[in-house]
Amino acid sequence: MxxxxxxxxxxxxxxxxxxxxxxxxxxxxxxxxxxxxxxxxxxxxxxxxxxxxxxxxxxxxxxxxxxxxxxxxxxxxxxxxxAAPEPPALDGRPWRAYLATWTRANRDFLLDRPWLLALTSRTPPAGPRALRWLDRALAALAGTGLGHGERINIATSLTSYAASQATLVHGMTSAAEAAAGDGSIAGLADYGDILGQVLDPAEYPELTAAVRAGGFGAAEEWTDDADFNFGLDLLLDGVEALIARRT
Structure with a gap:
């Protein structure tokens, strides 16, 4: 052939x-x-x-x-x-510790170069740098008992999470800068205030309760990107559960 x-x-x-x-x-x-x-x-x-x-x-x-x-x-x-940097070195770290570092590094280089966010969905990774990132993630999971397809799906999910978080941070930063002069939504607290004026509690009972409890303002006040860690831990907990089922 x-x-x-x-x-x-x-x-x-x-x-x-x-x-x-x-x-x-x-x-x-x-x-x-x-x-x-x-x-x-x-x-x-x-x-x-x-x-x-x-x-x-x-x-x-x-x-x-x-x-x-x-x-x-x-x-x-x-x-x-x-434009992508080299991925973090494995250095013998356990899979979870490495993938947490790997995902954060992925998000950080997208924050450093926001123009990359417009290019992340153009093509599957096919260049030398992108494939080194994928290879290192697969290597971190090599001893977990997961199949090749499962490991690829995990790496893809973490890559997508890094990109979505970078997009969110960049979007909120840009919105805050723009709102400084035109009075538009400047963050989650402002967003919650606006929702509080339009939501019908009968139709959106849980969202209304979250708004009235100040949930959006509380989310905005998280420090040291705890929101990123929260979502990342959810994903890695899922990977851990999958590994436990396989073993």
């Missing part, structure tokens, strides 16, 4: 693209182009990343980029992989 051809963007990220023997020697490489695009995103946000702006950053004509990167979409996929 013939080996399946790699998608062009995957071949480029892994250095497996077949080099042409014709024409002048390339003056750029994919890594340099991706680094320039990341610098633009860090400075101007993802909306600043255009083929023309990247070309200007590396000092070539826009059409010259297509010799190295097939499209802007391919460039964005490569950026998402290259």
């Amino acid at each position: 013939a080996e399946r051809a790699l998608p062009p963007v995957v071949a480029r990220m892994w250095g497996r693209e077949t080099a042409s023997r014709h024409g002048p020697r390339p003056s750029l490489d994919v890594a340099g182009i991706v680094a320039a695009a990341i610098a633009i995103a860090d400075r101007d946000g993802l909306e600043g990343v255009k083929m023309s702006s990247v070309a200007a950053e590396v000092g070539v004509a826009t059409m010259s980029l297509y010799r190295y990167v097939g499209s802007k979409d391919e460039l964005l996929v490569a950026m998402a992989d290259a």
